[in-house]
Amino acid sequence: MSGMNIRITVKLIGPFVNQLGFSEKTMEFPAEATVESVLSSLPLDPKRPRIVTRNGQAVAPGEKLNDGDRLAVSPLYSGG
Amino acid sequence: MAGGEIRGGYMGKLLRVNLSTGETWDEPLDLERATMYIGGSAMGGRILLDEVPPGVGPFDEENRLMFLSGPFSGTSVPGSGTYTVVTKGPLTNQAATAQSNGWFGARIKAAGYDGIIIQGIAPNWVYLVVNDGVVEIRDASDVLGRDTQETQTYLMETLGLPKASVACIGAAGETMVLYANISSDFAHFASTNGIGAVMGSKKLKAIVIKGSKPIPVADPEGMRKLGLEDLRKVGEIDKKTGWSIQGTTGVLAWCNEVAALPVHNMRKTHHPEAWKIDGERLNNARVATYGCPNCTMRCGITILDYEGRESELDYENIGMLGSNLDIFELDQVASLNYLCDDYGLDTISAGAVLAFYADAIEQGAIKGDFRFGDAEMAKKLLGMAARREGEIGNLLADGSLRMARKIGHNSEAYAMQVKGLEISAYNCKFIPGMALAFGTSPIGAHHKESWVITFELKQTARDSYGPEKAAKVIELQRIRGGLFEFIVACRFPWIELGWDLEHYAEYFNKTTGLNWTLNDFWKVADRIYALMKFFWVREFPFWDRTRDYPPMVWFDPNNADTEGPIAGKVLELDKYNQLLDYYYEQRGWDKRGIPTRKTAEALDLKKEAAEVEKFTKLE
Numbered sequence: 001m002s003g004m005n006i007r008i009t010v011k012l013i014g015p016f017v018n019q020l021g022f023s024e025k026t027m028e029f030p031a032e033a034t035v036e037s038v039l040s041s042l043p044l045d046p047k048r049p050r051i052v053t054r055n056g057q058a059v060a061p062g063e064k065l066n067d068g069d070r071l072a073v074s075p076l077y078s079g080g
Numbered sequence: 081m082a083g084g085e086i087r088g089g090y091m092g093k094l095l096r097v098n099l100s101t102g103e104t105w106d107e108p109l110d111l112e113r114a115t116m117y118i119g120g121s122a123m124g125g126r127i128l129l130d131e132v133p134p135g136v137g138p139f140d141e142e143n144r145l146m147f148l149s150g151p152f153s154g155t156s157v158p159g160s161g162t163y164t165v166v167t168k169g170p171l172t173n174q175a176a177t178a179q180s181n182g183w184f185g186a187r188i189k190a191a192g193y194d195g196i197i198i199q200g201i202a203p204n205w206v207y208l209v210v211n212d213g214v215v216e217i218r219d220a221s222d223v224l225g226r227d228t229q230e231t232q233t234y235l236m237e238t239l240g241l242p243k244a245s246v247a248c249i250g251a252a253g254e255t256m257v258l259y260a261n262i263s264s265d266f267a268h269f270a271s272t273n274g275i276g277a278v279m280g281s282k283k284l285k286a287i288v289i290k291g292s293k294p295i296p297v298a299d300p301e302g303m304r305k306l307g308l309e310d311l312r313k314v315g316e317i318d319k320k321t322g323w324s325i326q327g328t329t330g331v332l333a334w335c336n337e338v339a340a341l342p343v344h345n346m347r348k349t350h351h352p353e354a355w356k357i358d359g360e361r362l363n364n365a366r367v368a369t370y371g372c373p374n375c376t377m378r379c380g381i382t383i384l385d386y387e388g389r390e391s392e393l394d395y396e397n398i399g400m401l402g403s404n405l406d407i408f409e410l411d412q413v414a415s416l417n418y419l420c421d422d423y424g425l426d427t428i429s430a431g432a433v434l435a436f437y438a439d440a441i442e443q444g445a446i447k448g449d450f451r452f453g454d455a456e457m458a459k460k461l462l463g464m465a466a467r468r469e470g471e472i473g474n475l476l477a478d479g480s481l482r483m484a485r486k487i488g489h490n491s492e493a494y495a496m497q498v499k500g501l502e503i504s505a506y507n508c509k510f511i512p513g514m515a516l517a518f519g520t521s522p523i524g525a526h527h528k529e530s531w532v533i534t535f536e537l538k539q540t541a542r543d544s545y546g547p548e549k550a551a552k553v554i555e556l557q558r559i560r561g562g563l564f565e566f567i568v569a570c571r572f573p574w575i576e577l578g579w580d581l582e583h584y585a586e587y588f589n590k591t592t593g594l595n596w597t598l599n600d601f602w603k604v605a606d607r608i609y610a611l612m613k614f615f616w617v618r619e620f621p622f623w624d625r626t627r628d629y630p631p632m633v634w635f636d637p638n639n640a641d642t643e644g645p646i647a648g649k650v651l652e653l654d655k656y657n658q659l660l661d662y663y664y665e666q667r668g669w670d671k672r673g674i675p676t677r678k679t680a681e682a683l684d685l686k687k688e689a690a691e692v693e694k695f696t697k698l699e
Binding site: 001011013014017018019023049050051053055056057058070072074075076077078079 | 321322323325326328330331332333337338339350359360506527531533534537538541542575576578579644646
């Protein structure tokens, strides 16, 4: 790991797995990375409603991430 | 509410069957009542209140078992082959409503009826044949003992009715397991609250239904065009979003991430092996896909089970029969699901019952050989419950609340149920709004009434007990527990694909010739919620808010997760009570959770309120 970077694990859920071609991946991002900057680096449709959690908790787009964080990105499920 | 005369959507009559006397007769549908209650759960709830007095048990002759359509059944509305079963259910000893997809609802209408209402108890086992308005009660001795799938195939072949729908019970319904369900069109189940046991109590093995009557709608051309266009659009959205790739099972991985997964009788909220049974694995193992008539989002994902049989799974099945039992082998979960379908057992209650049994053994409250993670023993126990075999089979057959009362040792605290009905696959030990949704659901804990977890985690703080959560629960109850249950249509195009609710008002107006807005529907929804509460109060005059509590273990700090996203957190009772206050205030109910006189009058329930005042004083 570069001293300037942080490692973030991105977990995709549901059809996002098929759309992006992976289920879970740990990637390096600049130390100042935010939720929004990580998500915008992924080929996700920004118009598609989604729910993002960091380490299992709701998170705002502008929040700065820490090394080792886990971001889960899911469509808005409604519980069948 | 916009008035006017109903010009379509209804066949205009109900089929009445008295199994005690063998009489069948047609009864004109009360169209005034139809504008008050529309159909399905609301119509059935109303009839139940009128015809099943307090004190009548679910298995008594006077109980009614209703198979009801709605105005959309059999029309071009996407997902409208649906029907609703309403009865007094044995788990809650109260109104039970359960919706099932497939063709059966459309065929009730095509046979000439808006619904079938069964009363009485047959002297010997029978099945009912309704063929284009010709009604026969037939001896069922040759069908008895057959499982749900075999029963349907056998009756269709024997009667030479390949295009009929059959609704039937399996072994569990015959032995009156308190969470027995009703199977129809092979892959569909009306499941909640032991409605299959009520069918068994009436010695009614099956209903075979077929018809060819056209269904009148006020604007046939408008409905045809709209239906075709919407079917295409729903299919396009599904394809674009990829929702059907995993269907409902996509939610398992999400619940695991956010600590909402049922694990170990809901004592845990996530598990490192959950990925082994998630939607990705299910999709990879898929051998077939099934869908409903008139629907372009085919959501039935089928895999081969451990024994090599086809088994169709959704999230609730996997959550309750998999993670909640610490079983993380997908083919074994599929086997348990197959057995439940075969015996005619509700998978949610069955999973909760087995998990509670394993937990009670682990806590030392009862002796037994079953341990979490033991799929083979779980299979054996399902068979014992379905046949009510021996002491253990009989114990398991009565559902978790009654089990807890027999077992004692404070085990009721971790019997995961509300009002007697087992909680579906969302672990709310730190999700206050969803806990409120389970607590206030009038049919006992069920996700179909209201599902607010996404809202809680996306738009509010998870630990908030604010009025916005109560408001969201009510909003969703109006839509999910109300609208979709009384119009009798599948809610998936709306909830999963974002299909605009205004479509349903448009469909309703084109079907009936009325001119309703969504606000008119919300009034019907509020009316049926108030009516259901009156039904409870009539039976339990000393009603208090504790009946709207979720299981006490969710408030127990000793039950908090020790690691993960919600480590050390559980619900707080004083805050939950505050949330209940918000909920009651917004509904216009008193502090006990009973609609006030003023609220009842605003919902056109003045007479009903006066009737309830014979049992308890309203504020």
